[in-house]
Amino acid sequence: MKKLSIIGMPMDLGQMRRGVDMGPSAIRYAGVNERLKKLFDEVHDLGDIAIGRPEVMIDEESNLRNLDLVAEKNESLAVEVDKAIESGSFPLVLGGDHSIAIGTLAGVAKHYQNLGVIWYDAHGDLNTAETSPSGNIHGMPLAVSLGIGHSKLTNVGGYTPKINPENIVIIGARSLDEGERELIKEKGIKVYTMHEIDRLGMTKVMEETIAYLKDKDGVHLSLDLDGLDPHDAPGVGTPVTGGISYRESHLAMEMLAESKIVTSAEFVEVNPILDDKNKTASVAVALMGSLFGEKLL
Numbered sequence: 134m135k136k137l138s139i140i141g142m143p144m145d146l147g148q149m150r151r152g153v154d155m156g157p158s159a160i161r162y163a164g165v166n167e168r169l170k171k172l173f174d175e176v177h178d179l180g181d182i183a184i185g186r187p188e189v190m191i192d193e194e195s196n197l198r199n200l201d202l203v204a205e206k207n208e209s210l211a212v213e214v215d216k217a218i219e220s221g222s223f224p225l226v227l228g229g230d231h232s233i234a235i236g237t238l239a240g241v242a243k244h245y246q247n248l249g250v251i252w253y254d255a256h257g258d259l260n261t262a263e264t265s266p267s268g269n270i271h272g273m274p275l276a277v278s279l280g281i282g283h284s285k286l287t288n289v290g291g292y293t294p295k296i297n298p299e300n301i302v303i304i305g306a307r308s309l310d311e312g313e314r315e316l317i318k319e320k321g322i323k324v325y326t327m328h329e330i331d332r333l334g335m336t337k338v339m340e341e342t343i344a345y346l347k348d349k350d351g352v353h354l355s356l357d358l359d360g361l362d363p364h365d366a367p368g369v370g371t372p373v374t375g376g377i378s379y380r381e382s383h384l385a386m387e388m389l390a391e392s393k394i395v396t397s398a399e400f401v402e403v404n405p406i407l408d409d410k411n412k413t414a415s416v417a418v419a420l421m422g423s424l425f426g427e428k429l430l
């Protein structure tokens with residue numbers, strides 16, 4: 134019995150550009166339910182986590198924009214993700230800015246002893262208040278999940294850390310801040326930058342990634358649409374040129390489907406205001422199709 138739970142997280146408090154809160158709607162409009170119903174026995178769309186429209190505020194002291202709200206809303210997400218897994222469902226979270234990975238991983242990681250994470254992204258999202266150039270929490274969730282950062286964030290879900298550095302693979306990196314580079318080196322995090330993707334090809338990158346994570350008891354895929362080239366996924370708040378192509382991304386998802394290692398996923402940073410006729414949401418849905426085993430023949 135294959136069950137999928139879809140959870141919308143219309144969060145935009147982790148960054149400054151309005152519109153990413155409409156990501157879950159855009160992805161639903163692009164047909165996520167219809168497409169994935171063919172690949173699961175049951176698809177439960179649980180609707181959206183309530184975010185509301187609070188006054189935007191910055192905690193000047195700590196360089197953590199909307200700290201309390203981001204923490205609070207991620208607690209709610211963690212509860213829903215946890216419940217989905219308890220009920221035997223594969224949790225698929227629709228973002229929302231990438232700060233939602235804090236809540237997703239809080240809900241997921243308690244179910245695994247040794248969770249692997251694939252971070253498909255132009256960025257490392259390994260900043261802290263001290264290293265962040267922007268104060269935007271969507272640039273911090275991977276560090277937070279490692280237990281590095283403000284305790285209001287690292288303690289979401291009531292425990293820390295969620296993951297270990299040697300269980301992470303970052304794919305598609307091409308924009309890293311100085312503090313992120315240092316953390317990657319210090320912790321020995323595995324990273325396939327665009328250089329390695331060009332050099333090795335996506336086939337080899339995914340073969341190595343899958344081999345690297347094979348012995349984990351679960352693998353979470355956190356896919357930031359800005360990992361793709363802005364030509365293929367223009368509707369994102371922090372685009373970086375020279376990214377992963379649409380075709381390479383399909384191949385990556387198909388290889389993950391074949392490997393059967395992925396046990397939870399989130400697709401984030403879809404911003405329909407910045408998009409071109411809902412292209413980015415449609416790309417997200419197409420990639421989900423491949424991730425969950427869609428085949429042409």
Ligand SMILES: NC(=[NH2+])NCCC[C@H](N)C(=O)O
Nearest residue numbers: 231256260267269271272371
């Ligand atoms: N999830 C994202 N799109 N993150 C972008 C982060 C950009 C930059 N590194 C920052 O920390 O502000």
Ligand SMILES: [Mn+2]
Nearest residue numbers: 255256357359
């Ligand atoms: Mn990114």
Ligand SMILES: [Mn+2]
Nearest residue numbers: 231254258357
């Ligand atoms: Mn990201």
